[in-house]
Amino acid sequence: xxxxxxxxxxxxxxxxxxxxxxxxxxxxxxxxxxxxxxxxxxxxxxxxxxxxxxxxxxxxxxxxxxxxxxxxxxxxxxxxxxxxxxxxxxxxxxxxxxxxxxxxxxxxxxxxxxxxxxxxxxxxxxxxxxxxxxxxxxxxxxxxxxxxxxxxxxxxxxxxxxxxxxxxxxxxxxxxxxxxxxxxxxxxxxxxxxxxxxxxxxxxxxxxxxxxxxxxxxxxxxxxxxxxxxxxxxxxxxxxxxxxxxxxxxxxxxxxxxxxxxxxxxxxxxxxxxxxxxxxxxxxxxxxxxxxxxxxxxxxxxxxxxxxxxxxxxxxxxxxxxxxxxx
Amino acid sequence: xxxxxxxxxxxxxxxxxxxxxxxxxxxxxxxxxxxxxxxxxxxxxxxxxxxxxxxxxxxxxxxxxxxxxxxxxxxxxxxxxxxxxxxxxxxxxxxxxxxxxxxxxxxxxxxxxxxxxxxxxxxxxxxxxxxxxxxxxxxxxxxxxxxxxxxxxxxxxxxxxxxxxxxxxxxxxxxxxxxxxxxxxxxxxxxxxxxxxxxxxxxxxxxxxxxxxxxxxxxxxxxxxxxxxxxxxxxxxxxxxxxxxxxxxxxxxxxxxx
Numbered sequence: 318x319x320x321x322x323x324x325x326x327x328x329x330x331x332x333x334x335x336x337x338x339x340x341x342x343x344x345x346x347x348x349x350x351x352x353x354x355x356x357x358x359x360x361x362x363x364x365x366x367x368x369x370x371x372x373x374x375x376x377x378x379x380x381x382x383x384x385x386x387x388x389x390x391x392x393x394x395x396x397x398x399x400x401x402x403x404x405x406x407x408x409x410x411x412x413x414x415x416x417x418x419x420x421x422x423x424x425x426x427x428x429x430x431x432x433x434x435x436x437x438x439x440x441x442x443x444x445x446x447x448x449x450x451x452x453x454x455x456x457x458x459x460x461x462x463x464x465x466x467x468x469x470x471x472x473x474x475x476x477x478x479x480x481x482x483x484x485x486x487x488x489x490x491x492x493x494x495x496x497x498x499x500x501x502x503x504x505x506x507x508x509x510x511x512x513x514x515x516x517x518x519x520x521x522x523x524x525x526x527x528x529x530x531x532x533x534x535x536x537x538x539x540x541x542x543x544x545x546x547x548x549x550x551x552x553x554x555x556x557x558x559x560x561x562x563x564x565x566x567x568x569x570x571x572x573x574x575x576x577x578x579x580x581x582x583x584x585x586x587x588x589x590x591x592x593x594x595x596x597x598x599x600x601x602x603x604x605x606x607x608x609x610x611x612x613x614x615x616x617x618x619x620x621x622x623x624x625x626x627x628x629x630x631x632x633x634x635x636x637x638x639x640x641x642x643x644x
Numbered sequence: 645x646x647x648x649x650x651x652x653x654x655x656x657x658x659x660x661x662x663x664x665x666x667x668x669x670x671x672x673x674x675x676x677x678x679x680x681x682x683x684x685x686x687x688x689x690x691x692x693x694x695x696x697x698x699x700x701x702x703x704x705x706x707x708x709x710x711x712x713x714x715x716x717x718x719x720x721x722x723x724x725x726x727x728x729x730x731x732x733x734x735x736x737x738x739x740x741x742x743x744x745x746x747x748x749x750x751x752x753x754x755x756x757x758x759x760x761x762x763x764x765x766x767x768x769x770x771x772x773x774x775x776x777x778x779x780x781x782x783x784x785x786x787x788x789x790x791x792x793x794x795x796x797x798x799x800x801x802x803x804x805x806x807x808x809x810x811x812x813x814x815x816x817x818x819x820x821x822x823x824x825x826x827x828x829x830x831x832x833x834x835x836x837x838x839x840x841x842x843x844x845x846x847x848x849x850x851x852x853x854x855x856x857x858x859x860x861x862x863x864x865x866x867x868x869x870x871x872x873x874x875x876x877x878x879x880x881x882x883x884x885x886x887x888x889x890x891x892x893x894x895x896x897x898x899x900x901x902x
Contacts, residue, residue: 501749502762508735508746515733518695519747519811520721520754575737 321628322578334484337477344592346548349480351588352487353545354564358572358580359494360537361565366574367498368530369510370421373430373562374437378409378535380557382542384444387456387552398462398473402486402543409539410532417531421524425513434559441557455553459546479548486544490537491581497533498577506530567605571612573619582620648673648847649815654693654703656686663689664700665871671815671864676841676848678858681868682891687851688730690868691819694849695727696720708814722754726813730820732800736793740784740803743792744775747810778806781840798829802836809840816841818850822857834860867891 336348357379364370382405389401396404420432444450451457461479464471473479497503509516509523517523546552555561564587565580572583587605594601616623647670656664663686671677679687692698694705696717704713712720721727735743745767752759752771759771767775779785782802787795792803801821808816821837822830834857841848852858858865858879865882867875875885882888 496763496765499765500763501753501760501767504742504746505750505753507738508750511735511737512733514697515729515735515807516750517716517718518721518727518733519750519807520718521750522718522754 330488334481337480342476345476345480347588347592349483349548350545351584352483353541353548354568354588355581355584356487356490356541356544357538358565358568358584359491359577360534360541362569362574362580363494363498363506363530363534363537365566366569366576366579367503367510368506368527369513370425370527370531371427371430371566372433372531372534373566374433374435374559375534375538375565376557376559376561377433377437377440378413378538379542379545379561380440380444380552380554381405381409381412382539382544383546383552383556384450384456384542385539386543387459387546388450390459390462390547391456393460397465398547399464401462402540405543406536406540409542410536412539413532413535414528416535417528421527421531425527434562437557437562438559441554444554444557451553453554455551455555456546457551459550459552461547461550473547483544483548490540494537495577502526502529567609569619571609571619573621573623575618576621576625579619579621586620647671648675648708649694649849650704650706651690651694652704652706654690654700654705656689656693656698656700663871664693667703667868667871667873669866669873669876671847671849673847674845675863676850676861678862678865679849679851679868680853680858680865684870685868686871687868688819691817691849691851695725695817718754721811721813722751724812724814725817726808726811726815727817728801728804728808728819728821730823732797732804734792734795734800734803734807736791738792739789740779740792740795741772741775741788743803744778744806744810745771747807748774751811775810778809781809782806782836798825798833801825801829801833805836805840809844813846815847815849818848818852820851820853822852822854830854830857831860833857837861 333348333352337345340348357375360378361372361375364372385405385408386401389396416433416436420429424432445453461473464473464482471478473482498506505516505521505526508519509521509526513523542556545556568583568587569580570583571586572581573579590604590608591601594604612619616626618625649671651667651669654664654667655662667686667690669677679690681687689698693700696712696715696719704711706712707720707723707725710723712723715723735746738746748771749760749767759768776785776788779788782805784799784802784806787799792800795803805821818837822833825833837848838861840846848861850861862879864876864878866873867882867885867888869891874891875882875888877885
């Protein structure tokens, strides 16, 4: 990581952590959503940007985590919150294994996208019919839990304390994903994205790596859902809707899918656009549409790619200038 | 049947098109075995059958005394079969060095030798040193930080050879190693393969169109025509074979006689 990146990281972290001191409740709520959606986007981009697989139904995994946690908290089962998050991740990962074993065997490209889209819609419709899960109304008034750390118990009942919990959770998950993406495992995923056949001819078991990536991705998406339920305090079938599945895609494309931080940048930008155009009905969609168009046409590698290109051109400029002077 | 790589009675069809009609071959350890033949003879299909890329109807493949007929491509690689493609296949979006590093890591992870755990963000020094070793063998060390897609055609071919070598193959399968190269690059590649094969004690199987390359490297040649073997032997044996002269060099012979 270069120094510019580290400074940007420190500034963003400070902005998010100190936010409750200088922003109102509404903005804090949106910032919390950004953290949750950013984890969701990171999980999707592990597949798309790093493994070269496109899931168009990722909201299903988010919903699995959100409904499990929401249901358990409402039922007051007494399960520790951290265990609930873990269970959500395991359930999401298990669902991803089942889907992955069936789908990844035969399909990768557009077929995988359509199949995952269809499966997510099926899940959404099933939730809509399930009385236990509140049918179309969803699960409302989900209580915020306490954090039992063994030696102490922290109540996350207030918005501010849960917000800080989200900051910590985001940092942990993002760090873990960073290591997954940049370690030896991630490098092999990237080689699969570039040329699966070449990868298999360096001895990589491509289907097994793809399935592992799919499993991690499903698990992390479910964790983001689990974090969401007590924050929004309501979970509806909309969380499994295909429109929600497009959120991480748009964020990753806007921010830059081949960059780890791209999906996070994209999520922040989308929320900013949404917030700044909140009083102008329909304008946010227009702005997002135009932004995406510009990105796709002018900067196919997203905002992160744009930064990189600018830095490269800045770095080469002095040399070019010297050459001009010499001639 | 005593050979290192043995192909016995392999048949392969694409639909009604019978591409391989009972191919047998036997490559001994340390040999450089070339498969030649006119376009459409089935060389590349035979190559893909040997590397495990395509399934086939009938026949067996034995490698190092083990039946690998149903062994998938990546498992054959783990058993020591390295390969290159006719059009160089490299990892275009990462640097030359990373191309080799990821290959070494894949080898280490497949062997579960603990050299490349999932969380190892910075590859170990010894791993990088090994990668640099291959790159200096190939004359690519100075370009190690270049993104691979920006390499010239010849450098891409060399890098791909490096990727194959980084898997520490015992048998190196080269599909037209000098295809599309300039004459200078071509003779450099012949030298390179000759040198590597001796130093790393490798068996080589290759397909090739260029006769200079074949005469420069091959210890034995198999000539294919319409999916059948028409001759196999040393360079002298094959070039004196009347059938080969007719089908493979037919036009030239015809011209000379006419």
